[in-house]
Amino acid sequence: MTLPVTEREFRHKGRKIAARSWHDPSLPPLLLLHGWQDNAATFDRLAPLLPGFHIVAMDFAGHGFSDWRAEGMRYHTLDHVDDVLAVADALGWERFRLGGHSMGAGIASLFAGALPERVQQLVMIDGLGPYAGAPEEAPSILRDALLEWRDWAPRDERVFADVALAVTARRRGFTPLGEEAAAILCSRSLRSVPGGYAWTTDRRVRLHSSLRLSETQVCAFLAAITAPVLVIRAEGGYPADPAVFDARLQSIGRRQFCRLPGGHHLHLDESPALVAAAMDEFFRDANRQQ
Numbered sequence: 001m002t003l004p005v006t007e008r009e010f011r012h013k014g015r016k017i018a019a020r021s022w023h024d025p026s027l028p029p030l031l032l033l034h035g036w037q038d039n040a041a042t043f044d045r046l047a048p049l050l051p052g053f054h055i056v057a058m059d060f061a062g063h064g065f066s067d068w069r070a071e072g073m074r075y076h077t078l079d080h081v082d083d084v085l086a087v088a089d090a091l092g093w094e095r096f097r098l099g100g101h102s103m104g105a106g107i108a109s110l111f112a113g114a115l116p117e118r119v120q121q122l123v124m125i126d127g128l129g130p131y132a133g134a135p136e137e138a139p140s141i142l143r144d145a146l147l148e149w150r151d152w153a154p155r156d157e158r159v160f161a162d163v164a165l166a167v168t169a170r171r172r173g174f175t176p177l178g179e180e181a182a183a184i185l186c187s188r189s190l191r192s193v194p195g196g197y198a199w200t201t202d203r204r205v206r207l208h209s210s211l212r213l214s215e216t217q218v219c220a221f222l223a224a225i226t227a228p229v230l231v232i233r234a235e236g237g238y239p240a241d242p243a244v245f246d247a248r249l250q251s252i253g254r255r256q257f258c259r260l261p262g263g264h265h266l267h268l269d270e271s272p273a274l275v276a277a278a279m280d281e282f283f284r285d286a287n288r289q290q
Helices: 077-091 103-114 135-151 163-171 179-186 215-223 242-251 272-289
Strands: 006-012 015-022 029-033 054-058 096-101 119-125 190-193 196-199 229-236 255-263
Touching: 006 077, 015 077, 029 077, 029 103, 054 077, 077 103, 096 103, 103 119, 103 215, 119 272, 163 179, 163 196, 215 242, 229 272, 255 272
Parallel strands: 029 054, 029 096, 096 119, 119 229, 229 255
Antiparallel strands: 006 015, 015 054, 190 196
8 A cells, every 4th residue: 555755753862853654564674864964855866666575764853843952953864873773673673674875874873883684685775884984093083174164153044045945055065966966955954044045954063074984983883783784876976985985885784786767865865766775675685585
């Protein structure tokens, strides 16, 4: 049975975590995680193409319709992993399929490495582990974060007179997007304010991390994943050091890899059908091997 997309809401440590869900709840569960400064709507074109799964896509804290973190707090990647566990527990999903795009792929890999018994299969879309830093860079990374946080203060938010202007701004953002894809993301990243519309995304998510995992630590998380893994690389996606990318890929024990046409948001923009087909085939193959 195909059900319309529905809104979900979870509570964790006093905060709201918003989500979208697709398809019959009796189907096999699939939890999807979005990228940095995106939201759950990034899967609006992909999820309908995977009708064999009950899909839930959550908004990370400070993104989409989820609450911002408390005043005075920063955003740390590992705290997002904690929220993923909270949502999975609230859904009653002891073992489930997990997928993520970009930052969401990095968070998914940390979750699957730390709690491998919870993840049945894992898909990473144009992302392979979290952003890392060299150990010798740690002092300068912390210095930059300390000074940035010390000087950070709320400021007047950017207000767009109409939604079309916000869509244009998103199209020209840190990753170029087609108009339809940008409009889909904006449907969940704008709120009405006096004079027009403002972003729902917390500006604090743009602040630099105070500490990053090393490449050795990232590879350790990837090596700890016991589930079959599909890595989808966009032909026009984020550039990556080939040696680093290959080392990460080789760290995964049970892996499949494919390249698909499109940019960083290929699952939403140019190639949602191809991404869905690759995921569906991967899930079927993994099921046959288990």
